[in-house]
Amino acid sequence: MNSIDFAVTSLVKNIRSALQPYSTRLATVNDIDTLVDISVKTFRDTFAESNTKEDMTLYISKAFSRSQLLSELNDPVSTFIFVLDGQTVVGYAKLKEEKNKSDFNGEDGIEIERIYSLHEYLGKSVGKVLMQTCLDIAVKRGYKQIWLGVWEYNPRAIAFYEKWGFEKFGSHSFLLGNDLQTDLLMKKKLD
Secondary structure, eight states: OOHHHHHHHHHHHHHHHHHOOEEEEEOOGGGHHHHHHHHHHHHHHHHGGGSOHHHHHHHHHHHTOHHHHHHHHHOTTEEEEEEEETTEEEEEEEEEEESOOGGGTTOOEEEEEEEEEOGGGTTTTHHHHHHHHHHHHHHHTTOSEEEEEEETTOHHHHHHHHHTTOEEEEEEEEEETTEEEEEEEEEEEOO
16 A cells, blocks of 8 residues: 555544444454343334234344353354444444355355344444444455345335345245244345
8 A cells, every 4th residue: 555545544544433433343252241232122122113022022032042142152153243332332233154155156145144223323323334344344254245134124224225235136034933024135246
């Protein structure tokens, strides 16, 4: 990198940090309590109004139990990312590496399995920070495709993903408690 490129890169980083009060870091097993708390809170805030209390309780008790999330944190194909406002975790994402997903024409893909922000931080760039971090990690790890599933009745999330260049390529079933729902599958080619 020449001195002009370095100066421009430094200027962009300084502008980003001045405009963006958030930091990111990878979660570790030491963060299990924080991960459980933010997982439960953000999932409830996002889906409680549209699902029964029983289905929500059943799903949360399995998907976001301490033992389940510890297992995921220890899984080498999973990466958890926290977004912090000061010292407070205000959002998180989970990446899951996949080998030879058939929908990617033989190329390896990485999945954004979860991406959530605290309700009070919606529209405050937490999602942008999480998405950019996920994309940066995927590119750094050499992936050519990134994909995700999104509930068909979550138009805000679908619009967010489309804005980032994700395109629909299919659907699959998702069991929330006892309610069989449909997730749209969306993918994006990476440069």
